[in-house]
Amino acid sequence: MEQEYMNRTDESVETVINKSRFITYIARTDTEEAAKAFIASIKAEHRDATHNCSAYIITKSAMVQKADDDGEPSGTAGVPILEVLKREALYNVTVVVTRYFGGIKLGAGGLIRAYSGAAAKAVEAAGKVIEIDVVPCRVTMDYTYTSRFEHTIADTDIEIKDISYTDKVAYLLHVKIDDMEFFRTRLKEITKDTSNLEEMDIIQTESAVS
Incomplete structure (x- = not known):
């Protein structure tokens, strides 16, 4: 049986969409406590950000998983990030997408595409192991x-x-x-x-x- 998860300890990528900055951080986290600590560290680093949205999956069976919109409209940020992790068959991984609002609203569909796209780019940048x-x-x-x-x-x-x-x-x-x-x-x-x-x-x- 093969499963994929993140290779590097952490990785980050940045994108700009309609003047909003999306900075995505990704890390291998073997426990829920580690996932929460990683999220807290990013939030502390970006206290001035508009949103710090996140998702994680812990354990190979994905028994522990959570998505957080952090103030974005329900289901437009945390869930799209989580879906990327599921699609890539990743576990013991946490993703945080930090957003600095640029003054232009993206709408629900735009937010979903932005957050899922940001998460996918971070996964690609970090690499995986089997x-x-x-x-x-x-x-x-x-x-x-x-x-x-x-x-x-x-x-x-x-x-x-x-x-x-x-x-x-x-x-x-x-x-x-x-x-x-x-x-x-x-x-x-x-x-x-x-x-x-x-x-x-x-x-x-x-x-x-x-």
Whole structure:
């Protein structure tokens, strides 16, 4: 199972729409307390702003989520920001869009487009990572098979995390769950079923995406 969330600790982008400035801040927040603290810090930094609208989603199951219009017409700011997070399948993320009113009203539709657009730009600027479930595997084999084995691994997404050399060669690998059947089969073929494979408990790793 893969989920996406923010890569960098924080990021900000700024846009101007009909003379109103929209400054968007985005951060990875692993708890609701962290989300609230991040929002409070932006509000403190921009006390003179017209609005500091926000939204966050906490936990992979999105059990905790909140949107705040901060004085904008109901449903025109916080919810559009939240919808961007949902659309991008993000979690443990908080977005705050600070607005300095420029004197021209945008209307409900204009506000929705402005806040959702600002949030989307911040997500794009910050970048994302994918959480991937992998099986740590320790493989021990004779030296005879190492060259072919490493050549095979080089053409896959399997990561070699460590290699140790004694009377045999021991590899510590991270193999995606979906690749395990292929890995077991190829390992037997390459080593003529003479290697030892130890599969450990599933863990999650992170991979950056553009």
